Amino acid sequence: xxxxxxxxxxxxxxxxxxxxxxxxxxxxxxxxxxxxxxxxxxxxxxxxxxxxxxxxxxxxxxxxxxxxxxxxxxxxxxxxxxxxxxxxxxxxxxxxxxxxxxxxxxxxxxxxxxxxxxxxxxxxxxxxxxxxxxxxxxxxxxxxxxxxxxxxxxxxxxxxxxxxxxxxxxxxxxxxxxxxxxxxxxxxxxxxxxxxxxxxxxxxxxxxxxxxxxxxxxxxxxxxxxxxxxxxxxxxxxxxxxxxxxxxxxxxxxxxxxxxxxxxxxxxxxxxxxxxxxxxxxxxxxxxxxxxxxxxxxxxxxxxxxxxxxxxxxxxxxxxxxxxxxxxxxxxxxxxxxxxxxxxxxxxxxxxxxxxxxxxxxxxxxxxxxxxxxxxxxxxxxxxxxxxxxxxxxxxxxxxxxxxxxxxxxxxxxxxxxxxxxxxxxxxxxxxxxxxxxxxxxxxxxxxxxxxx
Numbered sequence: 001x002x003x004x005x006x007x008x009x010x011x012x013x014x015x016x017x018x019x020x021x022x023x024x025x026x027x028x029x030x031x032x033x034x035x036x037x038x039x040x041x042x043x044x045x046x047x048x049x050x051x052x053x054x055x056x057x058x059x060x061x062x063x064x065x066x067x068x069x070x071x072x073x074x075x076x077x078x079x080x081x082x083x084x085x086x087x088x089x090x091x092x093x094x095x096x097x098x099x100x101x102x103x104x105x106x107x108x109x110x111x112x113x114x115x116x117x118x119x120x121x122x123x124x125x126x127x128x129x130x131x132x133x134x135x136x137x138x139x140x141x142x143x144x145x146x147x148x149x150x151x152x153x154x155x156x157x158x159x160x161x162x163x164x165x166x167x168x169x170x171x172x173x174x175x176x177x178x179x180x181x182x183x184x185x186x187x188x189x190x191x192x193x194x195x196x197x198x199x200x201x202x203x204x205x206x207x208x209x210x211x212x213x214x215x216x217x218x219x220x221x222x223x224x225x226x227x228x229x230x231x232x233x234x235x236x237x238x239x240x241x242x243x244x245x246x247x248x249x250x251x252x253x254x255x256x257x258x259x260x261x262x263x264x265x266x267x268x269x270x271x272x273x274x275x276x277x278x279x280x281x282x283x284x285x286x287x288x289x290x291x292x293x294x295x296x297x298x299x300x301x302x303x304x305x306x307x308x309x310x311x312x313x314x315x316x317x318x319x320x321x322x323x324x325x326x327x328x329x330x331x332x333x334x335x336x337x338x339x340x341x342x343x344x345x346x347x348x349x350x351x352x353x354x355x356x357x358x359x360x361x362x363x364x365x366x367x368x369x370x371x372x373x374x375x376x377x378x379x380x381x382x383x384x385x386x387x388x389x390x391x392x393x394x395x396x397x398x399x400x401x402x403x404x405x406x407x408x409x410x411x412x413x414x415x416x417x418x419x420x421x422x423x424x425x426x427x428x429x430x431x432x433x434x435x436x437x438x439x440x441x442x443x444x445x446x447x448x449x450x451x452x453x
Contacts, residue, residue: 007049007056007326007374008274010042016271027281034283037343038273041331056329056375059337063352064101066337067092070349071107083127083137086118090140091353093147097391098356098381108148115141116156123158123165133165134179139191143390146198146398154401159199166192166209174212175230185229186220189213190242193249194388198395200402214252217243224280225260235264237278237291244295244302245387253302262299266318268292274323275331275342276358285341286332286351289324289358294386297365321362325374328355360384 017035020028048055071092081088089111096103103111117129118141124133125141142162145153169177169188176188193213196206219231220243226235227243244261247253268276268288276288296319332339332355338347339355360381363371373380385392 006322007045008323010046013042013272014039018272030283034342035272038284038327038331041343045330054376056326056379058329058376058379058381059333059335060099060378062335062337063333063339063356064096064099064337066334066347066352067096067099067101067349068103071103071111083131083134084140085128086115086125086137086140086144087127088349089115090144090147091349093144094384094390095349095353095356097147097394098360098384100382108150109152111144112148112150112153112156115145119156119158119161120165121161123161123163123168132179134182135169135176135188135191136178138162138165139195142195142198143388146388146394147390149394149397151401154398154405157199159201159402159405162195162199163201163205163209166196170209172212174210174214174216176213186217186227186239186242186246187229189217190246193246197249198388198398198402200399200406202406210250214247214250214255217246217250218252218255221256221261225257225262225264227261234279237268237276237288237295240265241291241295244298248298248302248387254306258299258303258306262296262303262318265292265295265299269319269324273327273331274320275327276324283342284327286328286339286358287341287354289328290354290361290389293319293324293358293361294389297361298386315366317365319362321365321372322374324362325359325379328359329375329379356381357384357389361386 017039018028018031020032045055070088074088078088093103093111115125118125118127118131118137120126120133122133124135125138126133127137142157145156166176168180169182169192171177171184174189175184176192177184178188178191193210196209201209217227220227220229220233220239222228222233222235224235226237226240228234228236229239233239240261243256244253247256267280268278269292270277270284273284275284275286276292277284278288278291297317300317328339331343332341332351334340334347338349339352340347341351345351360383363373363381364383365386366372371380383392384390385395388395
């Protein structure tokens with residue numbers, strides 16, 4: 001059963017606007033300016049709602065047309081992202097999957113062909129054909145191919161060379177460079193772990209590849225409670241997600257302060273705007289709907305699993321799910337398609353992806369089959385996996401495919417024996433491993449995000 005949420009009282013909400021105590025600063029002026037722009041969106045909605053109760057709707061068709069147009073050809077303004085082209089693909093595919101929109105097989109095959117051109121012979125994916133491999137576009141490419149989820153898409157991921165690339169950017173302390181001789185931050189660890197998990201590397205390789213990684217990631221937690229890009233840096237929403245997701249995937253959630261992290265995350269939701277900011281004293285930004293929004297049910301699930309608090313209190317997420325959806329629906333949609341950072345900004349693929357992912361998290365993060373939908377019930381989006389930010393079944397299917405591939409390779413290396421006992425053993429191993437993965441995922445999100453939605 002779907003739950004229909006109510007909008008906040010916008011008149012009463014005005015008292016939550018920022019108070020600078022008559023001492024204006026550059027920061028306070030920007031905050032007031034942003035709030036005024038958002039207030040206009042709220043006021044306009046109230047007037048329109050009086051005429052039409054179904055005013056608050058997701059512009060699904062417009063967003064799908066926007067994504068379909070850009071998957072074929074990007075405008076000249078995207079020239080600056082020439083070294084991030086797999087990211088554009090991922091943002092489009094993931095946003096489309098949230099909207100339950102599937103691209104034709106021909107387009108999917110064109111995407112696969114392009115990403116193969118971005119694959120470096122020595123391993124990993126580059127930001128474009130002929131460029132150096134980099135962890136960020138590698139993550140984007142692997143996610144994109146898993147979203148497509150065909151045999152041809154999986155075959156475009158060269159597992160062996162990918163693992164070699166991950167070794168090449170690993171540092172002795174367990175951190176990861178974004179590329180060979182490149183910068184080190186928690187994004188690198190997250191991208192490396194996510195890719196390794198999706199292609200189902202062996203436990204032996206994982207243990208060595210990510211030796212000391214849990215400790216290094218945990219050292220990035222700051223006195224505020226969030227995670228910085230590296231030890232001793234300021235806590236930031238994007239890095240916070242990378243940090244908590246990395247610890248979950250490696251089973252290292254015992255190494256950080258979950259209560260401090262939850263407190264920091266909750267304080268990122270803006271009282272008036274409803275959306276999230278990425279850092280203390282910064283402006284609201286649509287993309288943090290996912291980066292921070294996903295952190296809260298994840299850490300709640302961790303705390304429930306560790307019995308820090310009564311698990312029954314953690315079944316409903318602590319952040320205001322209605323207010324977040326309200327901000328995205330009323331302030332971040334463009335009528336001609338695409339979503340934005342905040343009022344007055346142009347739409348782009350990055351914010352389209354992460355605002356929709358954030359709305360999906362807000363709708364589905366309660367551990368039940370009853371999503372909370374603000375406005376029209378047709379506003380419902382499909383769930384996303386809270387760790388990988390792709391469809392939940394895309395994660396499971398990728399894991400199963402690469403698990404089966406590993407079993408077949410093991411049989412081939414063992415002399416090609418195909419006796420019935422050997423086949424039965426392989427099938428048992430596959431079933432056991434897949435069951436173990438499902439148990440790990442579900443136990444990680446009991447009382448929070450369920451992959452069964």
